[in-house]
Amino acid sequence: MEKNAALFQFLCRMGDNTLVLGHRVSEWCGHAPVIEEDIALANTALDLLGQTQLWLELAGTVEGKGRSADDLAFLRDVWDFRNLLLVERPNGDFGHTLLRQFLFDAWQNIILARLTESRDQRIAEIAEKAAKEAAYHVERSSGTVIGLGDGTDESHRRMQAALDRLWPYVGEMFCGDAADQTLAAAGIAPRPEDLRSAWDAHVNAVLDAATLARPDSDFAHKGGRDGTHTEHLGYILADMQFLQRAYPGAAW
């Protein structure tokens, strides 16, 4: 894959992950079980949206067609989104939401640390900023997974069920393609496959402490990174993009 096209694709993947997950997490605003958790979820969503702004702004610059971060967020359709299928999964219950967050945070924390050494200075700077936020997120979601997994019978049962349901969406984080190879060869981004051992080490330790059983199967649903999404993404976009679609150019 040509380098600039690979770079645009990569930046959309990073920005779409944080955009879609940020939107999902923000759906909890006003609905969390206690106010402290409501605030925590809203703050996490806000960090993710802030990171989206940085990634998609750079994506627009790299693409060179004059598209802003807002244009990319609000005026692309499902097939142009490059996020992992994991982040578009519906929220489910509170435990399911936090487990999905944990699986993502563990990955994001690792990739951002690697990206701070990117040969593309712009990417290294965004990663440096976002890594601080991601470190805070993974600390919280790891702690919550341990608290609920090693909690009551009810919370343990729900967390194990969430882990079993979400596990088939883990593998996609570590499946590289030609674009990833191009960027890895140029020293811009790591190969997704190379992040797996660090992720496994962190996740296994947390699951152990949470008394949760890591599923045996490594079957992986894929497609999100190439624009083949589940039916859920369309509903998210319908919600998120309504205003710009119905009233093009409307400003705050």
Next chain:
Amino acid sequence: MSLAPPSPAKIWGWLDTIPDPEIPVISLVDLGVIRAVEWQQETLVITITPTYSGCPATAIINRDIETTLRQKGIENLRLIRRLSPAWSTDFLSEKGRAALQRYGIAPPHTAAGPKSCPRCGSENLEKTSQFGSTPCKALWRCRDCLEPFDYFKCI
């Protein structure tokens, strides 16, 4: 222009009068978001580092800087966003830390938490949430005076 342009030291002084939009007891200079003030020929260039990437105050901070400096007669002004080095609570001024404490917000201490209750000084504390009313704060409670308080997160 017949008059000499105001010196960067003078401009730092003006910026130190602009309150943080969410914690108005400290200034933007105290917060540590202003990283450089310099004249590039006829243009005043202010370099700003955002606290949290999604913090909604960032846009207001830029607007407040622009409004203040225009009122002071600065015509050619450029605001630059700098991401690296990423903002850290180490950038907070001593004056700002003391102002936070007086206002009832425990200033950043360590990642583990605040040093003491900003109201009664007790070190017998507990965390109620890692997050708070703004991206830069967490919620804590004093086990002695029982008051809840904000802690300025250490990052």
